[in-house]
Structure formats: C-alpha cells, structure tokens
Amino acid sequence: MLAPYDGVEVRVDELTHAVTKDVSSQGLALVLPQPFRAEQVVVGFWSESHTHFVSGQVRQNVPLGGGFWQLGVELTALLDLSEHPDIKRLVPLALRLDPLVNRQALNAAQRVLQSSRP
Numbered sequence: 001m002l003a004p005y006d007g008v009e010v011r012v013d014e015l016t017h018a019v020t021k022d023v024s025s026q027g028l029a030l031v032l033p034q035p036f037r038a039e040q041v042v043v044g045f046w047s048e049s050h051t052h053f054v055s056g057q058v059r060q061n062v063p064l065g066g067g068f069w070q071l072g073v074e075l076t077a078l079l080d081l082s083e084h085p086d087i088k089r090l091v092p093l094a095l096r097l098d099p100l101v102n103r104q105a106l107n108a109a110q111r112v113l114q115s116s117r118p
Helices: 085-097 099-115
Strands: 002-004 019-023 027-032 040-047 050-065 068-079
Touching: 027 050, 040 068, 040 085, 050 085
Parallel strands: none
Antiparallel strands: 002 040, 019 027, 027 068, 040 050, 050 068
16 A cells, blocks of 8 residues: 655545555565556555555656556655654554455455345
8 A cells, every 4th residue: 555645744545555566675666557646655565464664755657558557666764653643544544455354354244145145
C-alpha cells in the first residue's frame, strides 16, 4: 500500500495498493493499475506479523501498457510510528494486507452464506 506523504501528513484519501515488482535496500519498483501523482510517498509492507512503513521519493513513473504503471521509489527512511503519528492512521488499513486477517474474514463470510441457505 502507498500514499502521498510530505513527511508530516499522509493523504489517506489517495491511498492505493500496488504489486511489488522489485525490492532492494535502496528502493523498489511497484506496479499500479493507474498513474500515481506524488513526489514523496509512504509505503506499507506486510511482514510476518506486522506492517513496516517506509518513506520514499518517486524517481520513476512510467506507463507499462495495458493500463498499468510502474513507480520507482528511492527509499529514504524507515518510519517509527511513535515519531510519525500521522502514519498511525494507516495501521487499520494495513491490517487488510495480513493474509491471516483476510482468511478469517473469508471464512466468516462463508459461514454466514452457508447458514443462510435453506
């Protein structure tokens, strides 16, 4: 997940999700279903049991064709939630990245559907 971020305020209303194409210690390449309009971003990664947030500078924003775009981001900092309180607004949204949470929601939905059948 990523959103525009000026170092103080995250624009949650412009949050989007992307597929990671490439990751290195200095940056990453993301594939998005639409162009992304920001120069600075915050990116959330799901890892093990929690989300990590990093800030970055957009270095590339190019169309790939078929309606997809590639965003190249130079990573600038690992963000500590205690030092960046606005990023805390992303935590509930980041829970959707947790495969276990998604699996539990799917199982609950399936149980409801099964119990409503005649």
